[in-house]
Amino acid sequence: MHARINxxxxxxxxxxxxxxxxxxxxxxxxxxxxxxxxxxxxxDKASLDIPAGFVTAIIGPSGCGKSTFLRAINRMNDLIPxxxxxxxxxxxxxxxxAPEVDVVALRKMIGMVFQKPNPFPKSIFDNVAFGxxxxxxxxxxxxxxxxxxxxxxxxxxxxxxxxxxDNALGLSGGQQQRLCxxxxxxxxxxxxxxDEPASALDPRSTARIEDLIGELRGDYTIVIVTHNMQxxxxxxxxTAYFYEGRLIEFGDxxxxxxxxxxxxxxxxxxxxxx
Amino acid sequence: MHEQxxxxxxxxxxxxxxxxxxxxxxAAVASSSIIALLFIFYFIVKDAVPFFRFEGVREFFGSVRxxxxxxxxxxxxxxxxxxxxxxxxxxxxxxxxxxxxxxxxLSDILPFSVRQIVKPVIEMLAAIPSVVYGFFAxxxxxxxxxxxxxxxxxxxxxVVLLPFALVGSAIAGNAAGARAPEAxxxxxxxxxxxxxxxxxxxxxxxLAGALGRLTVGSGTNALNASIxxxxxxxxxxxxxxxxxxxxxxxxxxxxxxxxxxxRVETLLRVVVPAAKSGIxxxxxxxxxxxxxxxxxxxxxxxxxxxxxxxWFNLLEPVRTxxxxxxxxxxxxxxxxxxxxxxxxxxxxxxxLAVAFVMNLLxxxxxxxxxxxxx
Numbered sequence: 001m002h003a004r005i006n007x008x009x010x011x012x013x014x015x016x017x018x019x020x021x022x023x024x025x026x027x028x029x030x031x032x033x034x035x036x037x038x039x040x041x042x043x044d045k046a047s048l049d050i051p052a053g054f055v056t057a058i059i060g061p062s063g064c065g066k067s068t069f070l071r072a073i074n075r076m077n078d079l080i081p082x083x084x085x086x087x088x089x090x091x092x093x094x095x096x097x098a099p100e101v102d103v104v105a106l107r108k109m110i111g112m113v114f115q116k117p118n119p120f121p122k123s124i125f126d127n128v129a130f131g132x133x134x135x136x137x138x139x140x141x142x143x144x145x146x147x148x149x150x151x152x153x154x155x156x157x158x159x160x161x162x163x164x165x166d167n168a169l170g171l172s173g174g175q176q177q178r179l180c181x182x183x184x185x186x187x188x189x190x191x192x193x194x195d196e197p198a199s200a201l202d203p204r205s206t207a208r209i210e211d212l213i214g215e216l217r218g219d220y221t222i223v224i225v226t227h228n229m230q231x232x233x234x235x236x237x238x239t240a241y242f243y244e245g246r247l248i249e250f251g252d253x254x255x256x257x258x259x260x261x262x263x264x265x266x267x268x269x270x271x272x273x274x
Numbered sequence: 275m276h277e278q279x280x281x282x283x284x285x286x287x288x289x290x291x292x293x294x295x296x297x298x299x300x301a302a303v304a305s306s307s308i309i310a311l312l313f314i315f316y317f318i319v320k321d322a323v324p325f326f327r328f329e330g331v332r333e334f335f336g337s338v339r340x341x342x343x344x345x346x347x348x349x350x351x352x353x354x355x356x357x358x359x360x361x362x363x364x365x366x367x368x369x370x371x372x373x374x375x376x377x378x379x380l381s382d383i384l385p386f387s388v389r390q391i392v393k394p395v396i397e398m399l400a401a402i403p404s405v406v407y408g409f410f411a412x413x414x415x416x417x418x419x420x421x422x423x424x425x426x427x428x429x430x431x432x433v434v435l436l437p438f439a440l441v442g443s444a445i446a447g448n449a450a451g452a453r454a455p456e457a458x459x460x461x462x463x464x465x466x467x468x469x470x471x472x473x474x475x476x477x478x479x480x481l482a483g484a485l486g487r488l489t490v491g492s493g494t495n496a497l498n499a500s501i502x503x504x505x506x507x508x509x510x511x512x513x514x515x516x517x518x519x520x521x522x523x524x525x526x527x528x529x530x531x532x533x534x535x536x537r538v539e540t541l542l543r544v545v546v547p548a549a550k551s552g553i554x555x556x557x558x559x560x561x562x563x564x565x566x567x568x569x570x571x572x573x574x575x576x577x578x579x580x581x582x583x584x585w586f587n588l589l590e591p592v593r594t595x596x597x598x599x600x601x602x603x604x605x606x607x608x609x610x611x612x613x614x615x616x617x618x619x620x621x622x623x624x625x626l627a628v629a630f631v632m633n634l635l636x637x638x639x640x641x642x643x644x645x646x647x648x
Contacts (some may be wrong), residue, residue, distance in 0.1 A: 076528060081385060105456075108534035118525040121548050131533040134543065180529070187533055 024051035027191070027221050028073060031088035035068050038082045042068040044245035045087065050238070055213060055222040057236035057253065059229055061268070065245040066225045070193050072096075073223065074110040075103050091191075108135060111184030111220075115196040117176035119168035119183070124151075124160050127168045127179055131187035146186050154182035155212050174205025181212065185220075192216065194224040198231065210235050229269055233257050241265045315626065322623040325349075325616035334620060340579040340593075342602065342614045349617050353581045355624075357592030361499045361571055364588055365564035368434070368504025370557050373511025375437050377556075380512070381519035382527075382541055393516065400509035408573030411502040416493030416574065423490030423589070428482035430501070435478055443471035444538055490589050492576055497588040499575035503564045511560040518552020519545060551640045558636040565596075565628060572597040595621045 028050040035043040043065040050056045058066040068077065075096065077083045089096045096106065108131075119127050128147040129137075137143055147164070151157040156178040160171070168179055177197060184192060194213075198206040213222060213235045226232050232239055232253065239256040241249045241264075249256060249265045260266045267273060281289070326334070329349050337350025376396065380389050419426060447467025454462035490497075522545050530540040546553070576591020579598070583590065599618045 074532060076532060079528065079531060104534045104536060106534075107532055112528075112532035114525060114529065114532075116525055118529040120526060120529065120544055130530070130535075130543070134533070134535050134539045183529075183533065 024054060026050065027052035027092060028223070029088070029090050030069075031090075033069075033072070033085070033087035033089045035065070035072050035077060035083065035085045037080070041245050043072065043242075046242070046247040048240055048247060048250045050221065050223060052221050053218050054237040055217050055224060055235055056238040056240065057232035058223065058225045058240045058242060059227070059232045059268075060242035060248075061273070062227065063244075064242040066240075066242045067195055069242065070195055070223060070225045073191070073193055074107050074112055076107075076112065078103065108187050109189050110191045110193060111187065111189035112193045113177070113180050113184055113195065113197045116200050117173055117180055119171070119176050119179050121167065121169055123165045124168050124171070124179060125164040128182050128186045131183060135187060147182075150182040150186040151179075153185050153216070154178045155208065155215070156182055172205070174201050174208060177201060177205065177209060178212065181209075181216075185216075189220070191221045191223065194222065196225055196227060199227065206231075229257075241268065243268070318619050318622050318626060321616055321619035324611075325613055325620045329613055329617070334617070338581050342617065343605070347613060349613065351595075351598075351617070351621065353579050354593050354595055354598055354621070356581050356585060357496070357575070357579070358565065358594040358596070360496050360582070360586070360588065360592055361503060361575060361594055362561060362564045364496060364500025365503035365507055366557070366561050368501055369507040369511050369560045369564070371434065371438065372504075373508050373556065373560060374515050374553060375441075376508075376512045377516035377519055377553075378541060378546070380516045382537070382545065393513070396512050397509050399505065400513075404506065404567060404569040405573075407502050407506055408570045411498055411570060411574035412494065415502065416498055418493070419490050419495075419498055420493035423493075424486045424488045427485040427488060427497075431481055431485055432478060435481075439471065439474035439478060441538075443467045443474060445542070446470040448536065448538055488589070492591055494574055494576040494591060495589050496575060496582065496592045499571045499592075499594075500588060502570050502574055503567055506567065506570060507560040507563045510563055511556045514556035514559055515549070515553045518549040518556065521552065522548045554639050555636055558632055562629060562632060565625065565632075568596040568600045572600055577601065595625055 026049040030046050030048050032045045032047055033043065034041050034045050046065075046069060058069060060066045071077045072085055072089060073091075073096065077085070085097050091106075091109075094101070120130060122130070125147055128150050129143045132143060132146050137146065148157060148161075151160065156175060159175060160166075160179075168176065171179060177200075181192075181197075198209045201209065210231065213224065216222060217235075217237075224232075224236065236253045239249075239251065239253045240247060241256065241260075241262075243264060249260055249262045251261070256265060257269060260269065334349055334351050335355070336352060337348065338353040339348040339350040340353060341348040380393055380396075384392065444467055447463045447465075447470065450466035451459045451463030526544055526548060527540055530544040535543070571594045575594060575597060577593045577597055578591040579593040582588070582592060599621055602614070602618055605614075
């Protein structure tokens with residue numbers, strides 16, 4: 001019906017390191033992209049290319065606009081009154097903020113995992129089946145398949161397979177977060193946005209989430225916002241460093257962390273501020 | 275050095291006494307409300323029991339012959355029970371859908387600045403004394419109902435049912451669209467929504483036409499009391515359910531939107547289910563308000579202790595338990611200790627029992643929801 005966003009095949013589980021990501025096909029491209037809350041620019045003329053099939057981390061101190069940038073990709077900022085965007089932000093060449101874009105279809109294509117695990121107060125099954133159901137999958141058997149596949153993919157199936165009817169709020173924080181990942185995967189997105197997905201979790205659960213990101217890498221294009229620099233270094237191929245709304249540096253994770261081009265980046269990652 | 279850390283024996287005793295004193299004062303304050311409740315219960319039961327002993331139970335609950343002041347007094351209160359039920363149900367039909375929808379509108383649809391004005395205004399409805407509502411019902415609403423009853427009813431039906439028709443057609447359109455192939459989805463959605471909407475509109479027009487032809491005998495009747503009571507209960511329902519809806523929180527709403535849910539889907543499948551225990555509490559509170567209200571029903575309901583013809587005819591005058599107690603107490607005073615006096619306590623006991631059962635039900639419902647059964 002509208003300009004459909006065509007996502008070609010993505011490379012299968014690309015190799016880590018060695019600048020592989022820097023030369024890959026661009027999936028999300030920002031050009032002089034800004035987001036305003038009222039008249040204040042939360043993201044200020046950022047330009048970067050997020051490669052398809054890799055993990056891109058966005059780091060920076062609190063209030064630097066990293067979450068705002070992430071939430072611009074699936075237009076979650078539309079829900080905030082007074083929030084507007086200028087410049088270019090495209091998904092596979094299609095402008096995300098073009099008036100003819102169907103936000104529902106866009107969000108279906110772009111899954112999101114939030115800082116605080118936010119399962120619905122429903123059963124585990126109904127949580128994962130929520131997306132497929134609203135997008136028209138009605139019959140129980142195909143829903144069951146989707147639920148199982150998604151839970152397996154999110155490394156949660158073995159823990160919950162005997163209690164799919166239990167309320168999701170009874171799960172631990174880490175399990176809830178993996179459930180939210182399963183819920184996002186269930187609508188078959190091509191991109192996963194993760195907004196500090198482990199910041200509310202204990203170290204063990206954090207490690208599991210990071211492992212999971214490693215497993216999902218390649219099948220999904222992942223953009224993860226984190227305030228944890230070690231985490232960014234561990235899970236990502238590309239790293240973008242934001243400071244006060246501006247993109248200071250963007251490049252291969254190994255390079256950003258070992259030999260950053262900007263003095264500012266170096267000061268941040270060595271813990272001189274932030 | 276040590277001495278600074280240690281208390282003297284006297285100081286220790288004093289602090290223990292102070293703590294004991296504090297505890298007992300707080301315990302006394304906390305238990306006084308329970309004691310008050312027990313006392314009320316005790317005195318009502320004490321004065322209700324003689325009635326049942328002298329007059330029995332069957333006539334009270336089973337007969338519609340209410341002649342308490344005759345020589346051969348009859349105490350058939352069935353008509354009064356039916357009157358109470360009728361007015362309560364009528365008030366709920368007015369207050370619950372309007373209240374819950376208004377709460378949804380406040381919590382999720384109106385912009386924040388408008389909500390800041392609208393909610394206090396709705397809550398101000400609760401601050402109006404009930405006798406003022408009753409006065410309005412008697413002096414303004416009753417004559418209006420008597421002269422323009424039919425058209426007023428038709429307009430009311432449209433106002434109450436229109437939101438349902440709109441939401442219903444939106445849901446129908448959405449459901450139809452979800453199954454359609456992607457290319458024609460929006461067209462199917464709009465088409466099905468309009469078709470169902472037209473169906474609703476036709477039904478609504480027919481209903482309004484039928485209502486418009488009705489004539490109203492007396493302006494003080496069950497309908498008058500129901501509507502005014504409903505408006506009175508509205509702020510309770512709106513306020514409590516809006517609190518419940520807001521308490522659902524941004525993160526659940528965002529979780530739903532992020533999966534590609536529309537606003538209708540988010541509201542109906544995530545927000546309302548998550549708030550259902552609070553909404554249920556709001557509904558029960560509103561219904562309780564309607565059952566217990568005295569002044570308005572006394573002034574607006576017509577106070578005829580007979581069963582309407584047919585029994586659901588809201589356009590006939592009815593009498594409620596509360597209005598009977600309030601109205602007869604003055605007369606029954608002179609015959610202290612008579613059945614006529616005790617029957618009022620029997621009614622009060624019934625009201626108390628209903629209130630107790632409803633509270634229990636809401637408590638059970640809330641607890642079951644909390645335990646996480648979905």
